[in-house]
Amino acid sequence: MEQFLQGIKDGSPIGIGYFSVSFTFGLAAVSSGLNWWESLLVSMMNLTSAGQFAGITVMAAAGSYLELAVSQFVINLRYALMSISLSQKVDSQFGAGKKLFLGFANTDEIFAVAMSREGEVGSRYFGGLAVLPYLGWTLGTLAGAVCGNILPRQVSDALGLAIYGMFIAIIVPAMKKDSRILKMVLLAVALSCALYYIPVFQHISEGFAIIICAVAASAAGALLFPMEEGE
Amino acid sequence: MGTGNFWLYLLVMFGVTYLIRVLPFVAFHRKIENKYVRSFLAYIPYTVLGAMTFPAVLYATGSMVAAAAGVAAAFAAAYRGKGLFTVAVCASAVAFAAGLIL
Numbered sequence: 001m002e003q004f005l006q007g008i009k010d011g012s013p014i015g016i017g018y019f020s021v022s023f024t025f026g027l028a029a030v031s032s033g034l035n036w037w038e039s040l041l042v043s044m045m046n047l048t049s050a051g052q053f054a055g056i057t058v059m060a061a062a063g064s065y066l067e068l069a070v071s072q073f074v075i076n077l078r079y080a081l082m083s084i085s086l087s088q089k090v091d092s093q094f095g096a097g098k099k100l101f102l103g104f105a106n107t108d109e110i111f112a113v114a115m116s117r118e119g120e121v122g123s124r125y126f127g128g129l130a131v132l133p134y135l136g137w138t139l140g141t142l143a144g145a146v147c148g149n150i151l152p153r154q155v156s157d158a159l160g161l162a163i164y165g166m167f168i169a170i171i172v173p174a175m176k177k178d179s180r181i182l183k184m185v186l187l188a189v190a191l192s193c194a195l196y197y198i199p200v201f202q203h204i205s206e207g208f209a210i211i212i213c214a215v216a217a218s219a220a221g222a223l224l225f226p227m228e229e230g231e
Numbered sequence: 232m233g234t235g236n237f238w239l240y241l242l243v244m245f246g247v248t249y250l251i252r253v254l255p256f257v258a259f260h261r262k263i264e265n266k267y268v269r270s271f272l273a274y275i276p277y278t279v280l281g282a283m284t285f286p287a288v289l290y291a292t293g294s295m296v297a298a299a300a301g302v303a304a305a306f307a308a309a310y311r312g313k314g315l316f317t318v319a320v321c322a323s324a325v326a327f328a329a330g331l332i333l
Binding site: 012013014016017020034038041042045046047048050051052055058059065068069072073076077078079080081082083084085086087088096099100103104106108109111112113115153154155157158159160161162163164165166167168169170171172173174175176181184185186187188189191192193196197206209210213214217218219221222223225226227228 | 237239240241243244245246247248249251252253254255256257258259260262263266267268269270271272273274275276277278279280281282283284285286287288291292293297298301302305306308309310312313314315316317318319320321322323324326327330331
């Protein structure tokens with residue numbers, strides 16, 4: 001119970017952050033033609049920002065199911081890497097049944113907070129960690145879908161930055177603490193900018209670009225600065 | 232919304248997203264011993280977030296200058312050890328203020 005409550009506490013900033021990000025998703029989903037309960041269902045069943053934004057774009061364009069599946073696969077493939085990382089962090093009580101249920105909640109931010117915890121991660125803690133982000137994500141979507149259009153444009157624009165603020169809040173302390181992480185993040189950012197700005201690479205989709213950069217930088221980190229057991 | 236069936240779209244999205252997260256999580260239940268593989272996985276959270284943030288964040292609001300101001304505020308707040316929510320609010324608030332001034 002104590003673990004669960006600690007998880008809830010650690011998840012609360014993610015939940016509030018998700019509310020503002022999913023608010024913009026609800027807004028975008030409704031303006032792309034979904035109604036409020038369709039937008040809400042998409043958020044309840046996916047719990048992922050980039051994938052959902054891409055998903056409603058395909059839906060709005062009446063794209064094929066294959067196109068939708070491929071876009072989700074590419075954008076969300078990073079979760080496969082994260083889930084392998086997380087599988088190494090959880091304790092032995094975290095069985096397959098719990099993984100089938102709780103693995104769904106392995107988002108960028110929940111993953112990062114779980115990984116930055118000292119020692120192993122139990123299912124109670126991880127479950128607690130997921131509660132408020134899930135609520136924030138679904139309620140934010142609902143709020144954005146129902147009353148998003150009353151917000152001035154400048155406010156919804158500024159809210160678009162909230163998710164990146166959360167990313168920065170996760171990477172900066174790690175970069176400050178460990179110069180190896182600092183170097184590899186800079187490498188990943190440099191690669192990401194190269195793929196974005198160099199014309200030859202511009203046909204690479206955003207999802208693939210993220211995977212290429214993260215895999216290349218992490219592999220460089222593993223070869224140049226391998227971490228010892230217990231770090 | 233086009234002519235596609237919403238429920239099928241929803242099912243496809245859910246299926247792909249769920250399986251991609253859960254299958255690797257369930258499949259790996261033993262500790263990986265190899266030092267290089269473990270290091271690779273330890274770098275993943277940060278390199279993923281770094282690549283997702285740049286350069287995309289610069290195009291996340293209507294104006295690149297406002298976005299850059301928001302990013303600078305987020306870095307300053309994060310460097311001082313502020314939490315996720317505070318940093319996210321700083322980023323949005325500063326970008327909003329910069330958007331008003333510009």
